[in-house]
Amino acid sequence: MFPEFEVVPAVDMQDGQVVQLVGGERGTGKTYGDPVDAAERWLDAGxxxxxxxxxxxxxxxxxxxxxxxxxxxxxxxxxxxxxxxxGIRTADDAVALLERGVDRVILGTAAVEDPEIVAEISDEHPGSVLVSLDAKDGEVVVSGWTEGTGLDPAEAARRYADLGAGGILFTDVDVEGQLGGVRTDPVRRVVEAVDVPVVASGGVATVDDVVALRDAGAAAAVVGSALYEGAFTLAEAQAAVDER
Structure with a gap:
């Protein structure tokens, strides 16, 4: 998973359309058209x-x-x-998606409610589970970022890595979708807690933000709003991390 740092375009879907939410709040989304069109656009961009x-x-x-x-x-x-x-809540759902052609399933709420689901899926499909730890005010939140869990992101990451997670997806909800820049300290804390790849998400506004996440130890950065709004191109972002 991510042998070299990657810039990963987000294709978030709501009501069958690509949407980027602000701060994880439902109803704040801006729509960017058909998901297939978006996916093909990013494939063409590399x-x-x-x-x-x-x-x-x-x-x-x-x-x-x-x-x-x-x-x-x-x-x-x-x-x-x-x-x-x-919306992936059971091991059967996850396995069906993996067999359908999905390379990695992202588990958030399901992993918090039943941590052993990570081990169950990973035993059958090693390296296929990316546990999503979405942090708001320093606390892992679930159910579309609406419910607090009391979990510290770094401690939770360590627990899921021990259960066989192939990687951790860490989203800084406080800056998500706002094009206001990233915060590297929370990312670095999670990176230092585990030996598996950490994918960072939230706040990217410039190519310097992407480079900063790479320098904080992330294995990849998910980018949504900045790409859709044309702040920079996918090629520019990938070139920046490859050249610096």
Whole structure:
């Protein structure tokens, strides 16, 4: 998983459309069109991995945008790796997606409610689970970022790595979607807690932010709003981390 640092475009879906939320708040989203069009755009731009999230699924607790996701998977084929989250609540759901062609499943709420699900899936599909730790005010939140858990992100990351997680997806919800820049200290804390790759998300506004996440130890950075708003191109961001 991520032998070299990657810039990973986000394709977050709500009501069958690409949406970027601000601060994780439902109803704050800006729409960016058809998910297949977005996926093909990022493939053409050189993406090696796509980050798909069923936002409705994250809020509702069940996969809602399955048809849109299936269309993206069909369009992507073997051209890029796909990691998918949002509404995946059982091991059977996760395994079915992995067998459908998803490379990594992202578990947030399900992993908090039943940590052993990480081991169960990982035993059958090693390296396939990316545990999502979304932090708000320094606390892991679940159910579409609406419920606190009392968990410290770094401590939780260590626990899931011990259970066999292939990597950790750390999202800084406090800066998510705001194009205001990243905070590297929370990322660094999670990176230093585990030996598995950490994918950072939230706040990227410039290519310097991407480089800062790389320098903080992240194995990849998920970027959404900055790419959709044209703050920089995927090629520019990837070149920046490759050259510096």
């Amino acid at each position: 993406a090696r991995t796509l980050h798909l999230v069923d936002l409705d699924g994250a809020f509702e607790g069940e996969r809602v945008n399955a048809a849109a996701i299936d269309a993206v998977l069909e369009a992507v084929g073997d051209a890029a790796a796909v990691q998918l989250g949002g």
